[in-house]
Amino acid sequence: MEENTIQATLEASDDLSNRFLTFGIDGAIYGISLTNVLEIIGIQDITSVPNVPQHVKGLINLRGKVVPVIDTRLKMGKPERDYDDLTCIVVIDIQDMHIGLIVDKVEEVISVDLEHAAVPPRTGIQEKQFLSSVVEHGNHTVLNIDLEKFMADDLRQY
Amino acid sequence: MSTVDSGMDSLFEAFIYETTSLLDQLDEIMLDSEKQKSLSEDNINEIFRIMHTTKGSAAMMGFNEISSLAHSVEDVFFLIREDPKRLDLVVDTLFDLVFQASDFLRQEIESIQNNGSDYAPADPTDLINKLEEQVAVMKGETPEAAPAAETTAPAAATSAEADKPSEDAKVQTAIPAGDDVVQIRVFFADDSQMENIRAFMLMTQLKDHCDFLDSDPEHPETDSSLCESIIKNGFVVILKPTYSLDDVIKVVENTSSIKSYEVLNSSDNAGEKNAEKSTAPAGKTSAGNSAQTPAAPAKPNVQSTGSSGKGVKQSLISVNQSKLDHLMDLVGELVTAESMVSSNKDLVGLKLDNFTKSFRELRKLTDELQDVVMSIRMVPLTGNFQKMNRIVRDMSKKLKKEVDLVTIGGDTEVDKTISDALTDPLMHMIRNSMDHAIETPEERVALGKPETGKVTLSARNVGGEILIDVADDGRGLDTEKIMEKARKNGILTKPENEYTDKEIFHLIMLPGFSTNENVTEYSGRGVGMDVVRKNVENVGGSISIHSETNKGTTFTLKIPLTLAIMDVMDVSLGTTTFSIPITSIKQSFKLTDDGQIMHNTDGTDMIMLRGECYPIIHLYEYFNIPTEVTDLKDGIVIQVESGSDVACIFADELLGEQQVVVKPFPPFFNKYNLKNSGLSGCTILGNGSISLILDIRSLLSSER
Structure with a gap:
């Protein structure tokens, strides 16, 4: 019985690695690996913190835990936009830190066949390229984000 | 017997706790004594006592290796105790040996702790041999007394070594260990306390070795009033041994706090006499009390009798730290919940006299509860400093540098979590200072410095914070070398x-930064100061460095007194809430008269209060x-201080006072x-929003 549960958990975690949560930013659809996603919450009061880069919006209270939030639009260098009913915070776990990503809207969870996914070009121009793969899903293109790369500047210790 | 019985878990923890604190004590005594190059009579007795207790409890737990090593050390000090002059013969090697023994014991304890039932004992034979050499050296000088001591000590102290099988053999022959039921009368050590529980423990120990087991009085653990009768008449165990009486006797001998025992045999009175005779020297406390040394029979008896029972721990209990942490968390939640009730929106505008009164009562109680929980968790830094003493000693010898460690303010108390988190950083810094900063004696003399280097470790309490300085008088930090290294490692920004x-x-x-080219045993593994900084930051602290070439380097650790709870005044600024620790607030007021304000040419403002002039910090x-x-007359001015610095903070509005649980960023x-930009952490307010806690000290210093 117990073994079955463990097996199921293993399979589930196995499953997660090629499943992506997709969300919309400025009309485009991005995806992040479900292994990093902890939960999705609606937008809530954010306490701003002084002396930090503009895209670091501040802190939220996630059931007693203080979690920093980042505006994904600003992080991507896109113009800021007022939050609305669809705006969500995707709480991710990366390098043992919990971080909230503010996104325009959350779309769905998709399964991706990573072996057949297109790999974005890597040239000198795209040094800051943070996409891990590009896949077609339904009638739109999903740009999968490599969170480690995307957040590299924020995760650096100094 | 080295495998660990899971049923003995609590005994186990007690053993580890007791032995560790004994070893700490031992180190302290030895370090002190080494400085004075002599051992006082008290210290000799104390070391003897420590080793005796360690030996006893280790044997009880079945750790024969620990027990026999402790026994060897005990032997050495037994000889010294008899005649302190013998110390001079072995003083050079003795200290090192004892330190080695203490290290060995520590390692063993650690490995027991880590491995539990998989614990594989290390072999102390080497050390034991060396210790025995010392015994031989001492005995060589006084051939008369020594043999006597040698024969009595092991027999009296431990059967684990079975040095004198003849003693055991005698018992066996006296009472044919057949199927007869045997009674053993046990007397516990004077002042050993809780005799009834000890009796019960003995019973538990014996259970596995007997087919039948009963006692008089029965069920001693249920009634503490039985203690007196146990002290007076002894505790009689009625048993039928599974294997042999010998086996049972061994268990009894290895149980701590037993002064003496006698084997009674109801059916055979002759056996009783024999047993009494043979067991007398085997009693734990009668070390040195044999016929050959009638000169001082009483003294050692008293001393070693008190050994396992005496001590300061009687009114103390050891508590699992995770329980304390949980308690702390709960109190934190309680405080937040209380704030949620008191600042509940539903209560706004209501006149609730009775409610307010009851609530004030509740607040008073939670305050008190908090204080108590906090004080439980406070420990002095002495323990941390003590460990550093040891490191300095060992490293001075290895590196051939002479260094004095001066510790100041070891009685400063900090939260247990913080104290634990500080050990590693302090150790790293002391090692760094010893290894990199302090020069060799020759270099020091050439530079006109005293030959002996000095490392100062000082702690002081400054307004809700602890400042810990690690200062050396070494060569100071070399800025050029650091830059070069940083360039090489590409960490310049x-x-x-x-x-x-x-x-x-x-x-x-x-x-990834380490200034020393040579990786030494002690430092320079490339994990150094960054780990230190991380550890310190984890407990909400910070480090600053001050260094002068050839004068020395000072690292200052700024550590919060406690991670926990603070009284704050909340102020609003735009949509943000800031909390100012009440301890730093002098007063707050609404400005009515512009005349007090002076505008500097650089755009900053000053305010005149009672003839004194203070800077104004516009928080926005x-x-x-x-x-x-933005107009000074619309908002609120709060006068704050930190040490001797005083300034005024300008914010929008006062929101009120409350207690908050401090959370690090x-x-x-x-x-x-x-x-360093004036924020020490954040907190969750009663309404669920987050407020930023102002760090007045850094705010004022960065303002300057």
Whole structure:
């Protein structure tokens, strides 16, 4: 019985690695690996913190835990936009830190066949390229984000 | 017997706890004594007592290796105790040997702790042999007394070694260990306390060795009033041994706090006499009390009798730290919940006299509860400092540098969590100072410094914070070398000539930085100051460095007194809430008269209060937060102080006073150095929103 549960958990975690949560930013659809996603919450009061880069919006209270939030639009260098009913915070776990990503809207969870996914070009121009793969899903293109790369500047210790 | 019985878990913890604190005590005594190059009579007795207790409890737990090593050390000190002059013969090697023994014991304890039932004992034979050599040296000088001591000590002290099988054999022959039921009368050591529980423990120990087991009085553990009768008449165990009486006797002998025992045999009175005779020297406490040394029979008896029972721990209990942590968390939640009730929106505008009164009562109780929980968790830094003594001693010998460690303010108390978190950073820093900073004696003499280097470890309590200085009088930090190294490792983030000395010093705390080319045993593994910084930051502290070439380096650790709970005044600024620790607030007031304000040419303002002039910090400017309240007369002015610095803070509005649970900023913010820009952490308010806690000290110093 117990073994079955463990097996199921293993399979589930196995499953997660090629499943992506997709969300919309400025009309485009991005995806992040479900292994990093902890939960999705609606937008809530954010306490701003002084002396930090503009895209670091501040802190939220996630059931007693203080979690920093980042505006994904600003992080991507896109113009800021007022939050609305669809705006969500995707709480991710990366390098043992919990971080909230503010996104325009959350779309769905998709399964991706990573072996057949297109790999974005890597040239000198795209040094800051943070996409891990590009896949077609339904009638739109999903740009999968490599969170480690995307957040590299924020995760650096100094 | 080295495998660990899971049923003995609590005994186990007690053993580890007791032995560790004994070893700490031993180190302390030895370090002190080594400084004075002699051992006082008290210290000799104390070491003897420590080793005796360790031996006893280790044997009880079945750790024969520990027990026999402790026994060897005990032997040495037994001889010294008899005639302190013998110490002179072995003083050179003795201290090192005892330190080695203490290290060995520590390692064993640690491995027991880590491995539990998989614990594989290390072999102390080497050490034991060396210790025995010392015994031989001492005995060589006084051939008369020595043999007597030698024969009595092991027989009296331990059967684990079975040095004198003849004693055991005698017992066996006296009472044919057949199927007869045997009674053993046990007397516990004077002052050993809780005799009834000890009796019960003995019973538990014996259970596995007997087919039948009963006692008089029965069920001693249920009634503490039985203690007196146990002291007076002894505790009689009625048993039928599974294997042999010998086996049972061994268990009894190995149980701590037993002064003496006698084997009674109801069916055979002759056996009783024999047994009494043979067991007398085998009793734990009668070391040195044999016929050959009638001169001082009483003294050793008293001393070693008190050995396992005496001590300061009687009114103390050891508590699992995770329980304390949980308690602390709960109290924190309770305080937040209380704030949620008191500032509940539903209560706004209601006149609730009775409610307010009851609530005040509740607040008083939670305050008290908090204070108690807090004080439970406070420990002095002495323990940490003590460990450093040991490191300095060992390293001085290895590196052939002479270094004195001066410790000041060891009685400063900090939260247990913080104290634990500080051990590693302090150790690293002391090692660094010893290894990199302090020069060799020759170099020091050439530089005109005293030959002996000095490392100072000082702690002091400054307004809700602990400052710990680790200072050396060594060569100081070499800015050029640091820059070179930083360049090589590619950790520079701006043009080199823009770096100030202070910033250069701080480079050494970045990951992957280590100034010493040679990796030594003690430092320079490339994990050094960055780990130190991380550890300190984890408990909400910060490090600053001050260094002068050839004068020395001082690392100052700024540590919060406790991680926990603070009284704060909340102020609003635009949409943000800030909390100011009440301890730093002198007064707050609404400005009515512009005349008090002076405008400097550089755009800053000053205020005149009772003839004194103070700077005004406009929080909205300082933190760059948009607000509508920019005129000094519209907002609130709060006069704050930190040490001798006083300034006035200008904010929008006072929101009220409350208690908050301090939370450090998530590690995500570490690199933005919020601690040096006037923020010490954040907290969750009663309404669920987050407020930023102002750090007045850094606010005032960065303002300057």
